[in-house]
Amino acid sequence: MKKAQSRSVVVIVHVKKIKPRNNMRTHYCGNVDEKITNEQVALCGWVHKVRNLGGLVFIDLRDRAGIVQVVVDPEQAEAFTVAEKLHNEYVIKITGQVIARPDNMINPDMATGKIEVLASDVELLSRAKPLPLQVSDYQEVSEEHRLKYRYIDLRRPEMNKNIQLRHYVAQELRSYLNENGFLEIETPMLTRSTPEGARDYLVPSRNYKGSFYALPQSPQQFKQLLMMSGFDRYYQIVRCFRDEDLRADRQPEFTQLDIETSFLDEKTIQDLMEEMMRSLFRKTLQVELPKPFPRISYQEAMQRYGSDRPDLRIPLELIDVADEVVNSEFRLFAEKAKDDKARVAAMRVPNGVKLSRKEIDNYTVFVAKYGAKGLAWIKVLDLDQGMAGIKSPIAKFFNSNQMEVLLAKVKAENEDIIFFVADDFKIVSESLGALRCKIGEDLGLIGEKWAPLWVVDFPMFYQLSDGSWTFHHHPFTSPTELDPQKLLADPGASLSKGYDMVMNGSELGGGSVRIHDPELQFAVFQVLGIDAEEAKREFGHLLEALNYGCPPHAGIAFGLDRIVMIMAGATSIRDVIAFPKTTSASCPLTSAPATVATAQLQELGIKLVEE
RNA sequence: GGAGCGGUAGUUCAGUUUGGUUAGAACGCCGGCCUGUCACGCCGGAGGUCGCGGGUUCGACCCCCGUCCGCUCCGCCA
Numbered sequence: 001m002k003k004a005q006s007r008s009v010v011v012i013v014h015v016k017k018i019k020p021r022n023n024m025r026t027h028y029c030g031n032v033d034e035k036i037t038n039e040q041v042a043l044c045g046w047v048h049k050v051r052n053l054g055g056l057v058f059i060d061l062r063d064r065a066g067i068v069q070v071v072v073d074p075e076q077a078e079a080f081t082v083a084e085k086l087h088n089e090y091v092i093k094i095t096g097q098v099i100a101r102p103d104n105m106i107n108p109d110m111a112t113g114k115i116e117v118l119a120s121d122v123e124l125l126s127r128a129k130p131l132p133l134q135v136s137d138y139q140e141v142s143e144e145h146r147l148k149y150r151y152i153d154l155r156r157p158e159m160n161k162n163i164q165l166r167h168y169v170a171q172e173l174r175s176y177l178n179e180n181g182f183l184e185i186e187t188p189m190l191t192r193s194t195p196e197g198a199r200d201y202l203v204p205s206r207n208y209k210g211s212f213y214a215l216p217q218s219p220q221q222f223k224q225l226l227m228m229s230g231f232d233r234y235y236q237i238v239r240c241f242r243d244e245d246l247r248a249d250r251q252p253e254f255t256q257l258d259i260e261t262s263f264l265d266e267k268t269i270q271d272l273m274e275e276m277m278r279s280l281f282r283k284t285l286q287v288e289l290p291k292p293f294p295r296i297s298y299q300e301a302m303q304r305y306g307s308d309r310p311d312l313r314i315p316l317e318l319i320d321v322a323d324e325v326v327n328s329e330f331r332l333f334a335e336k337a338k339d340d341k342a343r344v345a346a347m348r349v350p351n352g353v354k355l356s357r358k359e360i361d362n363y364t365v366f367v368a369k370y371g372a373k374g375l376a377w378i379k380v381l382d383l384d385q386g387m388a389g390i391k392s393p394i395a396k397f398f399n400s401n402q403m404e405v406l407l408a409k410v411k412a413e414n415e416d417i418i419f420f421v422a423d424d425f426k427i428v429s430e431s432l433g434a435l436r437c438k439i440g441e442d443l444g445l446i447g448e449k450w451a452p453l454w455v456v457d458f459p460m461f462y463q464l465s466d467g468s469w470t471f472h473h474h475p476f477t478s479p480t481e482l483d484p485q486k487l488l489a490d491p492g493a494s495l496s497k498g499y500d501m502v503m504n505g506s507e508l509g510g511g512s513v514r515i516h517d518p519e520l521q522f523a524v525f526q527v528l529g530i531d532a533e534e535a536k537r538e539f540g541h542l543l544e545a546l547n548y549g550c551p552p553h554a555g556i557a558f559g560l561d562r563i564v565m566i567m568a569g570a571t572s573i574r575d576v577i578a579f580p581k582t583t584s585a586s587c588p589l590t591s592a593p594a595t596v597a598t599a600q601l602q603e604l605g606i607k608l609v610e611e
Numbered sequence: 612g613g614a615g616c617g618g619u620a621g622u623u624c625a626g627u628u629u630g631g632u633u634a635g636a637a638c639g640c641c642g643g644c645c646u647g648u649c650a651c652g653c654c655g656g657a658g659g660u661c662g663c664g665g666g667u668u669c670g671a672c673c674c675c676c677g678u679c680c681g682c683u684c685c686g687c688c689a
Contacts, residue, residue, distance in 0.1 A: 053652085054645035069649065088639085107649055130640055132621060138650065139623050139638065144681050197689045217689085244688040245612090369614080369685055474689040572682095583682065 024093055030066020032098055034114050041117060042095045043068065044125070046155065049136045050086050057083040060136070061094065061117075064160055069107075069116040070094050082122040089128035089135060089155075095121045143574070148588040150579055162576045165284065166564045170237055172283050173257055173560075176276045182233040182259070187222035189215060189239070195530075195538055196475060198242035201252070209605030215241035218557060220474065221542050223260040224514055227553040228545050232262040237560060246583045248572040249506065249562055253581070257563075259511070260555030266497055266513050269554050270454060273501065273509070277452065285567060289452055293501070297457040302425075306345075306433020308458075311505030312451035314440035318345045318432050321420070324406040330397035332374075336422035343428040345421060348410045349439055352417025353379045353391075360417075366438055367421060370431035376420040380412045394420075437505060452503040460487075460494040461527055469527050473498040476521070476542075477512035484523035491527045501558070508563055511556025518546040 020028055025044040032041060045063035052058075057080065059070040072083035079094075086092065096119040107113030132148075133141045135155045146153040153159055174184070193200045193214035200214035216222075218240050226234050236258045243252060261269055274293050281287040294312070301310050304317050322344045326337035336342040349355075355363075364375040382389035387400045390407075398406065410418055419435065421428045440446050460479040461469040469491050471477065481487045481494035497513035515521045521543060525535045535543060561573040574580040581587055601608065 049649075051648050051651050052645085053648060056646040056648075058648050058651085060649070071647080074646080102647090105647060105649090110649075113649085130621065134622065134639065136650085137622080137638065141622065142618085142681070144618095145622080147681095198687085220689090242688060245686085247688085248683070250688070371685095471689055477689090582680085584680080586680090588681090 028065035029061050029063045029068040030111065032068045032112055032115060032117065034100060036098050037100050037115060039098050040095065041098055042093065043070070043117065044093045045091070046135070047086050047088055047090045047092060049088065050083075052084060057086075059083065059086060059092075059094075059119075059122075061092070062135075062155075062157070064164065066111055067157070068112040069110070070096065070119050070122075071116050072119045072122060076120055079119050079122040082124055083119070086122075086124075087128065087130075089131055089152075090124060091126035091128075093123040093125055094119045144582065144588055147574075147580070147582060150589050154578060159575065162564070162568045162570060163578055165568055166560075166576055168284050169280060169564050169567065170560065172280050173276065174235075174237070176279050177233075177235045177259070180233070180272065182235045183231055184236055185226060185231060185234050186236060187216070187219040187226075187238065191216050191222075194221075195534075196471075196528075198244050201241045201243050204604040204606055206604055217242050218256060219258050220476065221539075223258060223555060224476065224542065224553065225545055227260055227262045227514075228548070228550050230262075230551075232551070234261075235259045243585075246581070246585065248574075249559075249565065251561065251573060251577065251580055252585045254573070255560040257509070257558040257560050258555075259557065260553060262551040262553045264554055266499060266554055269511070269556065270499060273511075273556055274452075277501070277508075280563075281450070281567075287450060289450055294453040295456055296453060298455055298459065299457065301455050302429045302433075306429040306431070306436060307505070308455055309500065309502045309505060309507045310433075310453070310455075311437055311440065311446075312453055313446045313449045313504055314436060315445060316347055316349060316436045316440060318347055318429070318436070319410050320344070321346045321406060321409055324402070324409045325422075328397050328402055330376075330394055333376075333394075333397075333420070333422050341424060342422065343425045345428050345432055346406075346410045347419045347432050347436060348412060349417050349419065349443070350413065351415050351443070352439075353381060353415050355417055363419070363435060363438070367431040367435055370434055371427040372421045372423055372431035374421070375435075376422075378407075378412075378418045378420075380407065380414055380416040380418070383407070383412065383414055450503065452501065452508075455500045455502055456498070458496045458498045458500075459492070460496040461491045463492065468529055471524075471528060472496055473510065473512050475524055475528060475530075476514050478515045478520070479524070482517070482520060484519050487520070487523050488526060497554075499556070501556070504566055506562050506566055507559070508566070509556050509558035511554065513552070513554040516546060516550040516552050518543055521546060 020026070022044065024042065026042045027036070029043050029045050032043070043061055043063075045061045048060040048062035048067050050057065050059055055074055057072040059072065060067050061070050072079050074080045094117065096117045098115050099118050101114060101116055131152060133145055133152055135152060141153070154163060190203060190213040193202065193212065197217050200217065203213040203215065205211045205213060219236065219238055223234055238256055238258050239253055240256050241253050244250075246252065259273070264272075271292070274291070278289045278291060281289050298308055301308050303320070304310070306318050320343065322337035325333040325344055328334055333344055337344050360375070360377060367375050376394045378390055378392035378395065380390055387395065387403060390403065395403065412418060419432070421432050423431075458472045460477070460481075461471060463469055473496055478497040479487055479494040480497060487494055498510065499512065500510040501508045515524065522532065522535065525539075530538070561576055564576040565573045568576055570576055579587065579589065586592065
């Protein structure tokens with residue numbers, strides 16, 4: 001089992017050295033360095049580790065800035081008596097002199113390893129019982145345990161750094177937006193449920209028994225209303241709530257950087273947001289992101305990468321081969337190649353011949369999760385030998401000419417393995433798209449890179465199996481077709497003015513140009529099967545507002561947790577949230593959710609039903 | 612809603628294949644020794660509801676059924 005903590009990526013955060021404001025100390029432990037050699041310092045912190053050599057005690061003292069080694073010599077009798085009795089995680093204050101370590105005692109693995117602090121006084125501020133998890137240990141701890149004792153878990157330097165990084169990220173984002181004329185405006189947490197979208201978290205009303213507030217899934221409608229109020233550049237770092245099943249990159253409450261602008265076209269807002277990300281990466285990670293970000297259409301993303309959030313770090317692509325297999329004896333391929341709704345695609349993996357039969361079988365199981373009924377493959381051993389130079393269970397269905405054409409199409413080289421899936425368009429794209437990421441990871445093709453891009457030109461609507469239409473982004477997104485009659489006549493033909501910012505395979509944010517014409521908004525609702533009456537009931541406030549002078553407006557929302565996760569090199573957003581929930585939306589620390597007193601329920605007019 | 616993996620000492624794990632004496636290790640903890648360690652070292656010691664419930668069996672950490680919890684994924688998440 002994969003343990004939750006990711007410790008692999010070392011994030012170099014550009015952190016200003018801050019003077020502690022507490023009167024008990026003069027410096028942070030992690031900031032003590034050779035520049036202040038021979039100075040007297042007072043430090044406060046937690047005992048990270050004690051090494052008692054009998055006649056000499058070493059203390060690794062830790063605070064949020066880092067760790068420094070303190071030496072206590074028996075000549076300082078009082079200090080030594082206290083030091084001898086120290087244990088891990090005791091909170092102490094020490095005063096002493098910063099001294100250079102002799103050359104042979106420098107610790108190159110430690111940021112403060114060139115110096116140490118010779119203690120003249122050690123003061124015990126708080127004892128600690130043996131801990132349920134070890135802060136200084138190299139052992140991984142189960143995530144449930146970490147969450148139960150999160151306040152201790154957060155002491156671990158890796159976690160502490162993540163939370164600090166999160167602060168700097170939020171600070172830089174705010175600072176960029178402030179400099180660009182954005183106003184930070186708050187919106188309600190107690191609002192109303194809307195029929196579309198995710199399941200709501202509900203809050204019962206005491207004053208209106210039987211009625212409920214909903215916690216916001218996003219401030220979408222409020223930020224649009226703020227545009228109508230004339231605030232023209234708005235942002236907010238805001239908590240959002242969706243009661244859906246969780247994932248490594250999904251929490252029931254998550255933080256969005258929510259942005260909306262008036263009088264900007266989509267290109268301008270995208271440029272502004274790109275620059276915000278470049279500025280953020282430059283200032284916090286000292287990484288320069290490309291300018292401009294590459295921009296690809298949804299269609300192209302699905303064709304080439306099998307995903308609407310492609311990881312461009314992976315040098316593998318999907319290649320359509322319907323024309324090359326349509327005349328083969330492989331009936332499945334030939335059938336799908338003739339079917340308009342189907343797709344036959346290949347993915348060439350350089351050096352893939354080394355994959356064992358078992359590994360290929362595992363990939364077959366892997367793609368089955370996405371609906372693929374099989375995974376065909378060809379190993380290219382030696383192109384010069386023709387059919388004799390390949391190894392494949394499906395080779396027998398191809399004559400040598402067909403095989404040659406097929407291999408030419410995928411630009412096969414010796415040592416390649418080529419995978420194939422033939423099925424409905426969605427299944428082929430998604431399964432090979434997922435396999436692309438899986439193999440990229442397994443074969444170590446990814447590396448430490450940053451690959452941002454925009455995905456644009458999403459379809460406005462897509463059709464469900466029952467024939468009804470649903471939206472791709474949200475129902476306030478403007479279609480490219482601005483004529484309501486034409487939109488209604490052929491909903492599937494229109495693209496949306498939506499855009500997603502994607503980095504390293506994660507969707508960091510998504511937004512759109514919004515509808516500001518009430519007629520068009522009604523038409524979109526109509527396509528979605530929301531009649532005028534329901535639209536007025538559920539969205540009346542917004543529809544009415546469109547009639548009182550509404551500027552053209554466009555916006556975007558970023559997942560702050562995901563941005564920080566990707567920057568921290570973490571594999572779960574839980575590692576960048578101070579107090580996250582488990583995958584069943586519970587909190588082992590507080591035991592939330594919990595039952596409440598019957599009296600509380602009565603006050604709210606709520607009666608529980610037996611299952 | 613579904614699938615997979617996991618749950619054994621304070622912590623991380625081994626032991627389960629093929630049921631059989633007293634359930635082991637490392638770290639941590641307790642006691643002792645130790646003046647240059649930095650995952651300090653050495654000697655000794657304590658510590659277990661094998662997630663929970665039921666079943667099979669002479670006998671269950673181990674096999675079977677159910678259940679709870681955690682993680683990952685599919686569905687879901689505009």
